[in-house]
Amino acid sequence: MKIALFGYGKMGKMIEQTAIQRNHTIVAKIDVDTKEIDFSNIDVAIDFSQPEAAFDNIKKCIENNVPVISGTTGWGKNYGKAVSFCDEHKGAFIYASNFSLGVNIFFELNEYLANMMNTLDQYTVSIEEIHHTQKLDAPSGTAITLAEGILKNTDYKGWRLDKATSDHIPIVAKRIKDVPGTHSINYQSTVDSLEIKHTAHNREGFALGAVVAAEWIMGKTGVFTMKDVLNLG
Structure with a gap:
């Protein structure tokens, strides 16, 4: 080509x-x-x-x-x-x-997990993304896609950067030198936590x-x- x-x-x-x-x-x-x-x-x-x-x-x-x-x-x-x-x-x-081929598989896992967790009211969900300091936008487009995947399968109304509410998913965006991209989905209850994560090793x-x-x-x-x-x- x-x-x-x-x-x-x-x-x-x-x-x-x-x-x-x-x-x-x-x-x-x-x-x-x-x-x-x-x-x-x-x-x-x-x-x-x-x-x-x-x-x-x-x-x-x-x-x-x-x-x-x-x-x-x-x-x-x-x-x-x-x-x-x-x-x-x-x-x-x-x-x-x-x-990333791995991230797109991660997107599918995220939606599948969100659908399973939707009936478990004792869990709250949060998203964390970490990127290099040159990245211009926050949260990352990948984090927004992950949030949208959760929204499609749960009763959450939206997402917010660095702020949790009862009906919005908090996204924490960190900028650290030389990090290609790490995204985590965390479900937290009083008795345990469940996390899925994708870590890019390079571009x-x-x-x-x-x-x-x-x-x-x-x-x-x-x-x-x-x-x-x-x-x-």
């Missing part, structure tokens, strides 16, 4: 390495200073840019019939618009708050998942998720 990278920071560079290892070619590295893009030479785009640029990048790709994979977080208010735009233009689009898992998603979307039309890519339910 001929891949265009929107955003060439740490993740962009890791995706480049992974893509080359899988016999793909990087034909464009697009950042804020890029003036013109030759979409005719691009098979698929992978976007790990900035929150303020992500929606515009996705629109440009779809307008030019280029499938786009987006892992940029912090632009969720425009996700619905991106879905509508993709449908209108018969494009192909995947967004994930986290492309390679995120990059691999994004490239696998790019490989999967080729030749398809529509809006998809990593559930589709991994055939999870």
Whole structure:
């Protein structure tokens, strides 16, 4: 595949390495200073840019019939618009708050556990996420996805950052140097605790998942998720 990278920071560079290892070619590295893009030479785009640029990048790709994979977080208010735009233009689009294959399995475990715990009123749930100090958004997109998975399967009304209420899930966001990403779900009662946890050891898992998603979307039309890519339910 001929891949265009929107955003060439740490993740962009890791995706480049992974893509080359899988016999793909990087034909464009697009950042804020890029003036013109030759979409005719691009098979698929992978976007790990900035929150303020992500929606515009996705629109440009779809307008030019280029499938786009987006892992940029912090632009969720425009996700619905991106879905509508993709449908209108018969494009192909995947967004994930986290492309790690392990994390997407973790998402499924989280929902399954939440459904089981829903009838056990003695437990309260909380989420903790830890990332490197360069991460711009808090809580992480992954933590929000985990919260949404719990909300779908319980009577909680929403989530709040660093604040617990009887009907909102607290999310604690920590920033520690050189931590790729750790997410924990904790169910606490007066007699015991139950925890599930995913720990990323490096960025390679995120990059691999994004490239696998790019490989999967080729030749398809529509809006998809990593559930589709991994055939999870």
